[in-house]
Amino acid sequence: MGGAGSITxxxxxxxxxxxxxxxxxxxxxxxxxxxxxxxxHLLTSLAEGADRLVAHRVLARRGGTIEAILxxxxxxxxxxxxxxxxxxEFHALLDRATASEVATGPTRTxxxxxxxxxxVERSEGLLALWDGRPARGEGGTADVVAHxxxxxxxxxxxxxxx
Numbered sequence: 001m002g003g004a005g006s007i008t009x010x011x012x013x014x015x016x017x018x019x020x021x022x023x024x025x026x027x028x029x030x031x032x033x034x035x036x037x038x039x040x041h042l043l044t045s046l047a048e049g050a051d052r053l054v055a056h057r058v059l060a061r062r063g064g065t066i067e068a069i070l071x072x073x074x075x076x077x078x079x080x081x082x083x084x085x086x087x088x089e090f091h092a093l094l095d096r097a098t099a100s101e102v103a104t105g106p107t108r109t110x111x112x113x114x115x116x117x118x119x120v121e122r123s124e125g126l127l128a129l130w131d132g133r134p135a136r137g138e139g140g141t142a143d144v145v146a147h148x149x150x151x152x153x154x155x156x157x158x159x160x161x162x
Contacts, residue, residue, distance in 0.1 A: 006039040006063065010119035012144040013050020013129030018161050020053055023129065027057050030156045034125045039063030043119045045070055046093050048086055050129035055093050066093065068100035069122075071115035072108070113139025120147050125154040132159065
């Protein structure tokens, strides 16, 4: 968990987001509320969309750091990204991570769920960029939010339209 003067937060959310520029201001506000003046150490799977938007915002903050909890080995995981620029962004963020690990599962879907749950279990709070709808698959945003709430973690939802 976060050390003196810092807080460890997790992120979950959708890969496809509406206007990211509009979301940026709301993400910054949510980070301010959760951090309460402390530096943020973010646990993230570095997926496209929510994870990366929040990672960039945390790295832009004074003392902000990121740690990657990936669902799959890097070479396998990057196959899930839409194009070469997305893979380049993933590697650039991974290079800035203070640490990284792979949370595996018996199937690809289970590995994604395991990574989401590991983010929650090692965090002090969760920032969710979420449309409020049920998960579309095992370990989806709704499942990760429910897991955080079941553990008593504070959850801050930034509502997104889908």
